[in-house]
Amino acid sequence: MNIFTIGFTKKSARTFFTLIRESGAGRLIDVRLNNVSQLAGFAKRDDLRYLLSELCAVQYSHELLLAPTQEMLDGYKKLGTSWRDYEQQFLHLLGERHVENVIPVGLVDNAVLLCSEATAHQCHRRLVAEYLADHWGGVSITHL
DSSP: EEEEEOTTTTTTTHHHHHHHHHTOOOEEEEOOOOOOOOOGGSSSSSHHHHHHIIOOOEEEEEEEGGSSOHHHHHHHHTTOOOOHHHHHHHHHHHHHTTTHHHSHHHHHHEEEEEESSSTTTHHHHHHHHHHHHHHHHHOOEEEE
């Protein structure tokens, strides 16, 4: 099983869509809590769905079970929660949601997990990929 991850921040549309197309992925799973922000540019839900289909022949889906809560996001982005604490809170949330049992393996296999962060280092998309890999086994993770 292959899971890819990508963030759109600090990427041009050309770079973003080329990376997705060249990955060979068949689906992009949006793991953002808010996928319609004006700050998202080409990565707003409706534009993204259209561009992925037209430019990459990739399906789009939005999966809120793989997104943090607003409270967690605010704590990390606005109130100074440390990355370590945010990471622990988010992994606990994934466990409470039992995403390894609820999210179909076929949905994630050969899919790209999308979030806004430029790199996967401190982004919840990496945590989602690693969590699923730990629970499912046999998963290769590639950060685009």
